[in-house]
Amino acid sequence: MPIVHITAPESLDHQQLRGIADGVHRALVTAVGIPEGDRFQLITTQARDAFLFDPEYLGVARQDVVCIEITLVAGRTDEMKQALYRHIADNLAPVGVRREDVFVVLTENRPSDWSVGNGDAQLLAR
Template sequence: MPFVRTSVRKDTDQARVAAIVDGIHQALVAAIGMPVDELFNLVSEYEPEKFFYSRSFNGIARSDDLVVIEITLRRGRSDAMKRALYAAIAENLSAAGVSPKDIFIFMHENDYSDWSVGNGVFAMSIVQQRGTDG
């Protein structure tokens, strides 16, 4: 179950934010086989004057609308899966009006023992078993 944090420029239109979240989610489903119901994306806005970043790092010309995507997920995806994920995110967000040059993605990987996904239960104990709440 990935947990995503997405940071967008303050005053980004809410319809665009929803399209960004959906684009990331659909990429996770398609590229790494994440179940459709595993949507956890915390969106925050940054004040342009409080976010400093290189507009030319690694030869990429970034605009004022940088979207930062931080993905935390369980260890075990191959480099090929990650490449496919990054490409799918860029493609999906491009359809939402975000330039691929303005998409900055990074990942944190960990293990089941680093999660509790509800009811205070150690995720290693349930290893992807579903709850009984419906």
């Protein structure tokens, strides 16, 4: 059960934004085993002057960062997470996002931290 927040430059068009969202979801399905129908994503665009990032941090030459924040239930191995990062970068390249511009952060939590409707903690019942 992930929720994904994608922040991208406002210069990207609707088709590119949809391609980014689709690519992130495919990576989650492939790399960490998220069910195909488990898709919850928020997409935000930002003007260049409202989207600040270091262009050289840790030796990566960034130009137009796409920030992908994924919150999901804990339990994936480091290898699965690394595969997820690679799949995301691979999937975003065809829609015009440079690998160097793909910035991903994972935040993990517990099943009791989720309610997906009706005021219930559905993940506790699994």
